[in-house]
Amino acid sequence: MEMEMVSGRPKTLLPVPTHYCPGCGHGVIHRLVAEVIDGLGIREKTVVVAPVGCAVLLYNYFDVDAYEAAHGRAPAIATGCKRVNPELVVFTYQGDGDFAAIGTAEAVHVAARGEKITTIFVNNAVYGMTGGQMAPTTLLGQKTTTTTSGRASETAGFPIRMSEMIATLPGAAYVARVSVSSPKNVAQAKMAVRKAFETQIKGLGYSLVEFLSQCPTNWHMTPVESVRWVEEQMVPYYPLGELKVPKEEY
Amino acid sequence: MTEKKFMAGNEAIAEAAVQAGCRCYFGYPITPQNEIGEYMSWRLPQVGGCYLQAESEVASIYMVFGAAGAGTRVMTSSSSPGISLMQEGISYIAAAELPCVIVNMMRAGPGLGGIQPSQSDYFQATKGGGHGDYHMLVLAPHTAQEAVNLTMLAFDLADKYRNPVMILGDGNIGQMMEPVEFKSPEKPFVARKEWIVTGAKNRPRNIIKTLFLDPVILEKRNLAMGAKLREAVKNEVRFEPYMIEDADIVIAAYGTVARIAKTAIKILREKGLKVGLLRPISLYPFPYQAFAQTAERVKSILVVEMSLGQMVEDVKLAVCGKSRVHFYCRVGGMVPSYDEIVAEVEKIAKEVK
Ligand SMILES: Cc1ncc(C[n+]2csc(CCOP(=O)(O)OP(=O)(O)O)c2C)c(N)n1
Numbered sequence: 001m002e003m004e005m006v007s008g009r010p011k012t013l014l015p016v017p018t019h020y021c022p023g024c025g026h027g028v029i030h031r032l033v034a035e036v037i038d039g040l041g042i043r044e045k046t047v048v049v050a051p052v053g054c055a056v057l058l059y060n061y062f063d064v065d066a067y068e069a070a071h072g073r074a075p076a077i078a079t080g081c082k083r084v085n086p087e088l089v090v091f092t093y094q095g096d097g098d099f100a101a102i103g104t105a106e107a108v109h110v111a112a113r114g115e116k117i118t119t120i121f122v123n124n125a126v127y128g129m130t131g132g133q134m135a136p137t138t139l140l141g142q143k144t145t146t147t148t149s150g151r152a153s154e155t156a157g158f159p160i161r162m163s164e165m166i167a168t169l170p171g172a173a174y175v176a177r178v179s180v181s182s183p184k185n186v187a188q189a190k191m192a193v194r195k196a197f198e199t200q201i202k203g204l205g206y207s208l209v210e211f212l213s214q215c216p217t218n219w220h221m222t223p224v225e226s227v228r229w230v231e232e233q234m235v236p237y238y239p240l241g242e243l244k245v246p247k248e249e250y
Numbered sequence: 251m252t253e254k255k256f257m258a259g260n261e262a263i264a265e266a267a268v269q270a271g272c273r274c275y276f277g278y279p280i281t282p283q284n285e286i287g288e289y290m291s292w293r294l295p296q297v298g299g300c301y302l303q304a305e306s307e308v309a310s311i312y313m314v315f316g317a318a319g320a321g322t323r324v325m326t327s328s329s330s331p332g333i334s335l336m337q338e339g340i341s342y343i344a345a346a347e348l349p350c351v352i353v354n355m356m357r358a359g360p361g362l363g364g365i366q367p368s369q370s371d372y373f374q375a376t377k378g379g380g381h382g383d384y385h386m387l388v389l390a391p392h393t394a395q396e397a398v399n400l401t402m403l404a405f406d407l408a409d410k411y412r413n414p415v416m417i418l419g420d421g422n423i424g425q426m427m428e429p430v431e432f433k434s435p436e437k438p439f440v441a442r443k444e445w446i447v448t449g450a451k452n453r454p455r456n457i458i459k460t461l462f463l464d465p466v467i468l469e470k471r472n473l474a475m476g477a478k479l480r481e482a483v484k485n486e487v488r489f490e491p492y493m494i495e496d497a498d499i500v501i502a503a504y505g506t507v508a509r510i511a512k513t514a515i516k517i518l519r520e521k522g523l524k525v526g527l528l529r530p531i532s533l534y535p536f537p538y539q540a541f542a543q544t545a546e547r548v549k550s551i552l553v554v555e556m557s558l559g560q561m562v563e564d565v566k567l568a569v570c571g572k573s574r575v576h577f578y579c580r581v582g583g584m585v586p587s588y589d590e591i592v593a594e595v596e597k598i599a600k601e602v603k
């Protein structure tokens with residue numbers, strides 16, 4: 001097996017401080033993805049499509065070619081890129097507003113087409129960048145700046161489970177939900193990202209890894225509290241695990 | 251290669267794009283331009299290209315963004331309501347300086363409107379359409395052959411200026427069957443694209459982006475875009491003067507209406523009236539100077555449009571009060587007949603006397 005970093009900065013991550021808040025999930029997720037890119041030895045043929053959201057500047061951290069999309073449109077841009085250069089490894093990195101609200105049509109259809117790209121979907125149950133408004137993934141009862149007495153289904157509907165929805169589509173080959181709330185979960189998350197990229201490289205179809213991620217700032221919690229909130233509040237509604245693996249693995 | 255083929259405008263545009271090196275097409279069906287996507291769906295695979303029917307025009311334009319960023323010649327086409335949906339993406343494409351060609355076969359609006367020909371997207375096409383300071387270059391063919399030539403030119407201009415270029419037509423231009431010939435350029439234009447996204451191998455990474463939070467940097471970029479567009483304004487003005495040397499009255503019209511105006515002019519000349527046509531081919535950049543010069547000599551200009559009056563504003567701007575600008579229109583999908591134009595010119599001729 002190829003050499004893999006177990007500690008230290010992955011090659012694919014540039015040696016610069018990030019703009020993320022302390023305890024934010026984005027930083028850990030970046031690192032995991034970068035480690036997988038290093039591990040697979042694909043940095044020079046990887047392309048990332050950045051979202052609009054807290055991760056909009058991720059191309060400042062990943063040492064790979066990049067696009068910055070409009071809000072929600074990353075899967076369409078990734079599609080255009082991949083169709084021109086099928087040998088590239090193309091992934092989108094999207095928040096829940098990006099992937100599950102404004103960009104739902106693109107999210108569903110990139111999977112329906114079985115587009116050979118990967119999506120890293122960061123579900124932090126709020127709109128981080130714009131200051132903590134309700135997201136489509138906000139839990140019932142959860143307080144945000146636009147659901148100040150807690151999300152009520154009568155007026156604000158129900159939180160959306162994107163991974164379950166996408167997994168129903170034949171074009172989606174690999175779908176998993178992971179979290180970075182414990183070392184064990186981090187290890188599993190890394191494995192899922194790796195499988196997702198391998199699914200793409202083998203040309204088996206679309207792959208999606210949903211991360212349950214912390215936003216301590218807009219949850220008004222300490223980093224430790226927010227990790228606990230993921231496990232106690234989010235996981236029961238968004239169960240972890242692989243929802244779909246490529247047929248050849250059965 | 252140069253034998254003439256009988257083709258409808260839409261198909262001629264599609265074939266011209268392929269011959270200009272377009273290898274990707276993304277689109278969503280809408281009348282009256284479906285023949286472009288249909289043609290591309292079998293033609294592009296023949297040349298190793300990619301045709302993809304997107305889930306919406308929003309997705310189409312961002313697929314164009316992705317493919318243009320990957321370095322290929324790429325096109326989309328639609329009609330008015332679909333082009334409205336693309337405006338956000340066109341703004342991003344202009345901001346990221348990505349070359350691409352967008353065809354708008356205009357139909358009557360606003361709203362769902364109708365499917366008959368119209369020119370009511372002139373403002374949207376020439377003045378921006380999406381948010382922010384930018385312009386597309388806009389070319390308006392009036393025959394199928396011209397549609398072929400301008401489509402080929404559009405890809406070169408897109409690469410030359412790293413800017414979206416629009417072919418602005420209507421249902422008439424798209425459906426009309428005419429003999430066309432495809433002349434490949436003697437010296438095909440090959441742009442150097444060192445900025446494209448192909449994987450950061452043996453070079454620093456390339457980033458295609460439009461977010462510049464530092465206003466000092468964004469102002470620099472905006473000013474550079476302004477300078478680039480001024481360069482296009484200097485080099486890319488195209489128009490056809492038709493029988494205007496001795497004309498007392500000049501008609502201003504583009505696309506379908508210009509065709510009809512030419513017929514009207516023949517009739518008017520037979521009646522002894524000296525009438526000509528100044529036909530903008532590039533709507534952006536607009537031939538302001540040609541109109542200014544015409545206004546030095548001609549007292550009456552009649553603008554005929556299939557809109558409530560859009561291009562007429564540019565004509566007025568150009569002539570700056572030096573000649574009287576008259577306006578005649580049909581809207582809602584109604585096409586002005588040459589009789590109507592003849593009558594309108596005769597009315598003006600009487601007033602002048
Ligand atoms: C068309 C458009 N609408 C709205 C916005 C404003 N906006 C920026 S980020 C964002 C929400 C991002 O939330 P999410 O996708 O959950 O990512 P996070 O910031 O939480 O990582 C919104 C609404 C925008 N940039 N563009």
Ligand code: SF4
Binds near residue numbers: 025128
């Ligand atoms: S606002 Fe939330 S998602 Fe954004 S950087 Fe801060 S903690 Fe992370």
